[in-house]
Amino acid sequence: MSDLFQSTVKQQDDYSAKDIEVLEGLEPVRRRPGMYIGGTDERAYHHLVAEVLDNSMDEAVAGHASRIELELSEDGSCTVRDNGRGIPIDPHPKYKDKSALEVILTTLHSGGKFSGKVYATSGGLHGVGVSVVNALSQSLMVEVARDRVVYRQSFSRGLPLGKLEKVGDAQNRRGTTITFTPDTEIFGTKIHFEPEQLYRMARSKAYLFKGVEIRWSCPASMLREGSEVPQKGVLHFPGGLKDYLTYTLGDRVTITPRAFAGAWKASDGVGQMEWAMHWPADGDGFCHTYCNTVPTPQGGTHESAMRSALAKSLRAYGELVGNKRATQITGDDITGEASIMLSVFIPDPQFQGQTKEKLVSADAGKMVEPALKDRFDHWLAEDPASANDLLERILERVDERQKRKAQKEQRRKTPTRKLRLPGKLADCSSESAEGTEIFLVEGDSAGGSAKQARDRKTQAILPMKGKILNVASASADKLKQNQELKDIIQALGCGTRADFQLDKLRYERVVIMTDADVDGAHIASLLMTFFYREMAGLIESGRLFLAQPPLYRLTQGGKSVYAMDDVSKDALLKSEFKPNSKVDISRFKGLGEMPPAQLRETTMDPARRTLLRVQLPDRTRDDELEESRRTARLVETLMGKKPELRFQYIQDHARFIDDLDV
Numbered sequence: 001m002s003d004l005f006q007s008t009v010k011q012q013d014d015y016s017a018k019d020i021e022v023l024e025g026l027e028p029v030r031r032r033p034g035m036y037i038g039g040t041d042e043r044a045y046h047h048l049v050a051e052v053l054d055n056s057m058d059e060a061v062a063g064h065a066s067r068i069e070l071e072l073s074e075d076g077s078c079t080v081r082d083n084g085r086g087i088p089i090d091p092h093p094k095y096k097d098k099s100a101l102e103v104i105l106t107t108l109h110s111g112g113k114f115s116g117k118v119y120a121t122s123g124g125l126h127g128v129g130v131s132v133v134n135a136l137s138q139s140l141m142v143e144v145a146r147d148r149v150v151y152r153q154s155f156s157r158g159l160p161l162g163k164l165e166k167v168g169d170a171q172n173r174r175g176t177t178i179t180f181t182p183d184t185e186i187f188g189t190k191i192h193f194e195p196e197q198l199y200r201m202a203r204s205k206a207y208l209f210k211g212v213e214i215r216w217s218c219p220a221s222m223l224r225e226g227s228e229v230p231q232k233g234v235l236h237f238p239g240g241l242k243d244y245l246t247y248t249l250g251d252r253v254t255i256t257p258r259a260f261a262g263a264w265k266a267s268d269g270v271g272q273m274e275w276a277m278h279w280p281a282d283g284d285g286f287c288h289t290y291c292n293t294v295p296t297p298q299g300g301t302h303e304s305a306m307r308s309a310l311a312k313s314l315r316a317y318g319e320l321v322g323n324k325r326a327t328q329i330t331g332d333d334i335t336g337e338a339s340i341m342l343s344v345f346i347p348d349p350q351f352q353g354q355t356k357e358k359l360v361s362a363d364a365g366k367m368v369e370p371a372l373k374d375r376f377d378h379w380l381a382e383d384p385a386s387a388n389d390l391l392e393r394i395l396e397r398v399d400e401r402q403k404r405k406a407q408k409e410q411r412r413k414t415p416t417r418k419l420r421l422p423g424k425l426a427d428c429s430s431e432s433a434e435g436t437e438i439f440l441v442e443g444d445s446a447g448g449s450a451k452q453a454r455d456r457k458t459q460a461i462l463p464m465k466g467k468i469l470n471v472a473s474a475s476a477d478k479l480k481q482n483q484e485l486k487d488i489i490q491a492l493g494c495g496t497r498a499d500f501q502l503d504k505l506r507y508e509r510v511v512i513m514t515d516a517d518v519d520g521a522h523i524a525s526l527l528m529t530f531f532y533r534e535m536a537g538l539i540e541s542g543r544l545f546l547a548q549p550p551l552y553r554l555t556q557g558g559k560s561v562y563a564m565d566d567v568s569k570d571a572l573l574k575s576e577f578k579p580n581s582k583v584d585i586s587r588f589k590g591l592g593e594m595p596p597a598q599l600r601e602t603t604m605d606p607a608r609r610t611l612l613r614v615q616l617p618d619r620t621r622d623d624e625l626e627e628s629r630r631t632a633r634l635v636e637t638l639m640g641k642k643p644e645l646r647f648q649y650i651q652d653h654a655r656f657i658d659d660l661d662v
Helices: 002-013 027-031 042-061 100-106 129-135 195-208 241-249 301-320 324-328 331-335 362-382 384-411 444-453 476-481 483-492 518-534 536-540 566-576 596-604 624-639 643-656
Strands: 067-072 078-082 137-146 149-156 165-169 175-182 213-217 232-235 260-265 272-278 286-291 339-345 437-442 459-464 509-513 544-547 552-556 559-563 584-587 611-613
Touching: 027 129, 042 067, 042 078, 042 129, 042 175, 042 195, 067 195, 100 129, 100 137, 100 149, 129 137, 129 175, 195 213, 195 232, 195 241, 195 286, 241 260, 241 272, 241 339, 260 362, 272 362, 286 301, 301 324, 301 331, 301 339, 301 362, 301 384, 324 384, 331 384, 339 362, 362 384, 437 444, 437 483, 437 518, 444 459, 444 596, 459 483, 476 483, 483 518, 509 518, 518 536, 518 544, 552 566, 559 566
Parallel strands: 067 213, 286 339, 437 459, 437 509, 509 544
Antiparallel strands: 067 078, 078 175, 137 149, 137 175, 149 165, 213 232, 260 272, 272 339, 544 611, 552 559, 552 584
16 A cells, blocks of 8 residues: 555656647647537538638638639549639738738638627637647648749648648639548548538528528549449539528418518627528428628527527417417427528627637627518418418417327326426327337437437437436435436326336336447446346336447448348448448447437438347246246346356356457
């Protein structure tokens, strides 16, 4: 013990100034890419293109560019070209031995968007976008055409490969061209640019700013079989968001014959917005919001202000026509089934995080609400027949909402109190337990993917944080204090042990959905132990299941198949693909790494998934008691407090193991 203490003290004494690292230049980006682009997965990989494209869009919105080109190449590179002013190439006053271009490409928080003098509004705000792309690219080349001269500089992994040099006469050409290839040291070799994703991104940018023309180019070899993405195309939409809404809805029937669409600009020229919204009769809508052409999938102040404006306006219209029930209308009642596009342009917007998924600028809300309410008031007044149709439909939603609330309160009421549900539970909307299921999901990341992949009517999601308590070796007090287990008990609503009542179970099926690896199997075993000890009736009635997510994705061209394990993978390679053909094999790190569409297709869609039912061994009335005792002993051996019993079990059964995944 003394030696151990002395060793520990010595290690502490060794901690000194020399152990403090100072990361310079773009090294922080390469060390921690997740801080700047949200990770190293497929989404982050494509975010690099968004950063470069946003800079060109800022030039267009500022009125200095009318054309942007987005080009993919077979070598894995991407090129973004615009006809804007071009990145400045003169020496930077602070770094006199470097051009402004080199400073922008190699220094975090450098750019022309901080003061507001060069760009009134912009999507790239933090001065890290293109420098982060440079840091995470194995090669990046910039060409700038300014003052009838073309300049060029090349970089690798954030470092310049030489000085900025003149390479020719620009003639009538102007603007910036950036060609980059993401670094395989950061992203690996299995992620590639997906034309479908980038084409959708380019198309949305063109809709968001009707003054820009985006030219698309992609090799035929990169397109999946049957893909609707063209090899070449020009994206230009003079009608802006209204064009997009018309294109998206097609010939679907809508509540009102015309869309509520328009544009607004502040009298001082600082701040503007465009919107388009319709109410499909089938109730299948969407809400896409943007700030300075940057998508904000998590909404924010502009989206909240929009909901508030619509609700206030429709309530006022209802009062005007003498409908007192209109006072109960909320923003969600109006937007819940609507198809909505909202785009705002404001100076110095504040986003939540570098990936800019949520707008938090208070000024955006102050701009959107009064301007949108005033115009919605006029829109309703111009066509009373349509306004009345919309009001009646929204009031039907109010009735449906109130009815659901009343039914849930009645259904979840116990003799002593209403059942409180966990805050992180994403419940299904079905009022009956029949046909419904709850997925117990490993981790918040996987929970987020599962929430997007689920059928909201019949599938509920309860994310769990890490490994739950082992109830076989824990005291009753610890079990009662464990928040994860309390959440499960509350969500299911059927009680535990002597209080267990199957008819109170809020779902027809309980599905354990964990990663297809050793840790996932351990979490599943802990959950099964919990249900065996606390809700045995759940297993006996055949209500507990294990989801079977794939471990591998095998892709060749437009064909993709999924393998549950190594044996399945090897068999599929032989049966589904030609011998010696090149097949991309992706191993899923976890459910959180799977795009929602793939998670639904492979694991959650009842028509295509595979579930394993958890059940106790078959037994007759005569040997029921002995079988129950044997099962209890096995659970105690494997999951109980005595590690020596587990060790002995492993020794006794090790000879039966053919393959071990370590």
